[in-house]
Amino acid sequence: MAKIPYIRGVRPGVPSPEELRARIPGWGVDLDPADRPAVPRELVDGVPDGVLWDYPDEQSETSPRERSIEHAQLTPVFGTVAPLQGVAGAIRRLAYARFSEARAAHWLLLLGADRVESKEHLVRAYLDGRPDDPVAETGVTAETGTGTTSVTSRLRGGRVDQHQVLDPVVIALPAIAGGWLTWRVLRGAARRAAGH
Structure with a gap:
């Protein structure tokens, strides 16, 4: 059977x-x-x-x-190349353990785990000394050698990508907010150390 x-x-x-x-x-x-x-x-x-x-x-299951x-x-047969780890892994385990694939909660938890994992990688990149380059991620530096400046190409009509208005919000704002938050935490730690 x-x-x-x-x-x-x-x-x-x-x-x-x-x-x-x-x-x-x-x-x-x-x-x-x-x-x-x-x-x-x-x-x-x-x-x-x-x-x-x-x-x-059946393939043997070395870890759950x-x-x-x-x-x-x-x-x-199942994949073992990317085992779950960290906070994102815990969120994914919760999604599979508690909710059916027919439930929105299952997929929302998986989407949330993806966002958490992207932030984990961002923090790891900062700790490794290789942070992301928000300016290069907007594509501005790639447009400088095309005969037009990035500003004129973005202001002129006919571009296929219409996301340039959102670039500062999606790319730059999190970097600015993260830098400001880090500065606040470090300044607060320094004040507490100086006062004690």
Whole structure:
């Protein structure tokens, strides 16, 4: 008997079909197989007879991997090249452990983890002495050798990229705010050290 990663039967915390029908208008409209064109391709009771396929050998799990709560187990082969780490990893583990992939909370937590990870990398770049260059990231320095200055090319119409108005907000403002916050923290630490 082949193993199927989806859990069958009753799962804790999952509402019954009757509760869902009462709560969500139109829930379950696709339950009738006549209304579902993909029904012949779905595996209801595992691998059907006549299929020339064996369940592959399972990869060993050396460290806990995240997986959807809809799945009873990991797929036979899974990626290990980027293990979860740091605060972003903890947020991603929470998203997979608590919320179904059908819930917005699952995906919002994953998006939030991406933002946290980008800030973690930004802090790491500062600590390593190789901070990002906000001016170069706007593309201004790449436009200087094109025969027009970056200012005239941005003021003239016909540009494909229309984000130049947002560049100072998206690129420069976080760098300025981060620098100001760092200055405030260091100044406060220096005052406390001098006063004690």
